[in-house]
Amino acid sequence: MQDEQNNNLQDEAASGAAAAAEGAQGAETAEDRLASAEAKLAEMQDAFLRAKADTENIRRRAQEDIAKAHKFAIENFAEALVPVKDSLEMALKVESPTIESLKEGVEMTLKQLASAFEKNRLLEINPAQGEKLDPMKHQAISMVPADQDVNTIVSVLQKGYTIADRLLRPALVTVSQQKGS
Incomplete structure (x- = not known):
């Protein structure tokens, strides 16, 4: 056991x-x-x-x-405007300018400015007569009787501008009113 x-x-x-x-x-x-x-x-x-x-x-x-x-952000635009300023300064330095030379200089300077605007997507709004009023791009200053459709542009008082598809300033316009008003 x-x-x-x-x-x-x-x-x-x-x-x-x-x-x-x-x-x-x-x-x-x-x-x-x-x-x-x-x-x-x-x-x-x-x-x-x-x-x-x-x-x-x-x-x-x-x-x-x-x-x-x-x-x-504004550097490109400033670079495009510098030659415009240079042209204006050169025009003022001319001792005895003729009307033709002044006109030619202003036209060349305007071309430089238009080119600077175009390069930087600053575009004009210049509606044609008879174009329909677009309140997003146009500002009606007055209504005048005209032989065209109602609320169409009769004349442009001041061009408008957009920058990169955004309204910078509306075009100032007169528009047609109803006939007989």
């Missing part, structure tokens, strides 16, 4: 040792998983911080680009 008890004790000890070994092996696996998860967390934190820094750099660069665009 004592042999039987010894065998039982040995079996229990062996089972305990096996269970302890199994538990130790399970603990190592959990420790390995924890270490792996911590490494992955550190990697993700690093990636997040890098992405956050990249986003901040992009935002800062975009703000700088916007500030530069605002600061230098």
Whole structure:
């Protein structure tokens, strides 16, 4: 019986040792998983911080680009107007200009100015007689009796302008009213 008890004790000890070994092996696996998860967390934190820094750099660069665009937005237009100013100054330096030379100089200067306007998308609004009044581009100053359709342009008092498809100044016009009014 004592042999039987010894065998039982040995079996229990062996089972305990096996269970302890199994538990130790399970603990190592959990420790390995924890270490792996911590490494992955550190990697993700690093990636997040890098992405956050990249986003901040992009935002800062975009703000700088916007500030530069605002600061230098008129630069192209100014460059186009400088030759016009030069021509006007040269015309004033002529000692004894003739009417023909003044007229020729003014025409050339006007061409330079028109070219500067065109390059910078500053376009004239000069409606033709009989064209329908467009309140988005024209401002009616008065209505006059005329032999044409009602609310059509009779004459242009002052040209209008758009810049990049946006109204800068409406054309000032007179329009026709109903006949007999």
